[in-house]
Amino acid sequence: MTTIAATEFLPLVATAGAARDSLVVSLHDVAPSTQRVANNIILELARRGVVTCSLLVVPDYHHQGLFTKDSQFVSWLRNLEADGYEVVIHGYCHRRPRRPNETMRDKFLTRFYTNDEAEFYDLDYKEAFRRITAALDEFRAHGLKPRGFVAPAWLLSTEAERAARDAELEYTTRLRTVRDFRSSQNFPARSIVYSVQSSWRRAVSHDWNAALFRLLRSNPLLRISIHPADYSHPEIWRQIVNFIDVAGDRRAATTYQAWIAEQRVRCGV
Ligand SMILES: [Zn+2]
Numbered sequence: 001m002t003t004i005a006a007t008e009f010l011p012l013v014a015t016a017g018a019a020r021d022s023l024v025v026s027l028h029d030v031a032p033s034t035q036r037v038a039n040n041i042i043l044e045l046a047r048r049g050v051v052t053c054s055l056l057v058v059p060d061y062h063h064q065g066l067f068t069k070d071s072q073f074v075s076w077l078r079n080l081e082a083d084g085y086e087v088v089i090h091g092y093c094h095r096r097p098r099r100p101n102e103t104m105r106d107k108f109l110t111r112f113y114t115n116d117e118a119e120f121y122d123l124d125y126k127e128a129f130r131r132i133t134a135a136l137d138e139f140r141a142h143g144l145k146p147r148g149f150v151a152p153a154w155l156l157s158t159e160a161e162r163a164a165r166d167a168e169l170e171y172t173t174r175l176r177t178v179r180d181f182r183s184s185q186n187f188p189a190r191s192i193v194y195s196v197q198s199s200w201r202r203a204v205s206h207d208w209n210a211a212l213f214r215l216l217r218s219n220p221l222l223r224i225s226i227h228p229a230d231y232s233h234p235e236i237w238r239q240i241v242n243f244i245d246v247a248g249d250r251r252a253a254t255t256y257q258a259w260i261a262e263q264r265v266r267c268g269v
Pocket of ligand 1: 028029090094151152153
């Protein structure tokens with residue numbers, strides 16, 4: 001780690017607490033159209049002691065318009081960043097047009113698993129680099145300082161990962177891992193995440209995550225990924241809140257950026 005970055009990270013590392021295990025809550029699909037729900041989630045997390053999390057912001061969510069055109073939204077993000085929340089680039093438009101001649105695997109991942117949202121699933125290097133740098137420029141021009149890139153549905157092609165790295169972003173996450181581009185370390189840590197579009201998906205998600213939460217008890221990093229839609233399903237939201245209450249007793253809430261900084265210090269990167 002360079003001296004400047006190390007110095008910037010140090011206060012966050014100190015608050016994360018060296019001895020305790022960590023909890024990273026990430027809030028996905030943050031955009032002007034989801035701001036009201038996102039804010040309610042952030043407030044409820046704070047009431048339960050989680051006063052920092054990683055906010056995955058989509059620059060032009062579902063082609064609804066660039067978030068930077070909404071000055072009230074930008075101020076809200078800036079205030080959160082100043083309060084210790086992390087702003088992360090989460091795709092560009094969060095949409096992937098269907099292509100001719102898709103394989104069964106392509107169709108499963110991009111339609112059934114993600115509902116046509118896997119924007120970076122098979123982007124080539126050039127287009128991925130263009131979207132990532134355009135996003136980065138928008139964030140920076142409005143005083144925001146993202147360091148990570150997370151693809152919609154965590155589906156990131158090898159070429160697109162190389163583009164994120166070349167754009168000098170520092171890390172990405174996938175469903176099962178956190179990857180630090182600087183150290184090239186891959187940290188195994190499966191995320192809790194819900195699929196809520198139908199009642200059967202909610203039922204499966206609920207039972208699966210109950211088992212997963214028990215399985216992850218001894219993992220040094222627990223990841224809980226929340227989508228705005230989770231908040232409107234009481235049985236799902238109750239379980240998330242319960243996980244947060246239980247995990248919060250023995251884990252320090254942190255962000256991906258701060259958690260990675262802590263691993264770098266530990267490993268002398
Ligand atoms: Zn997303």
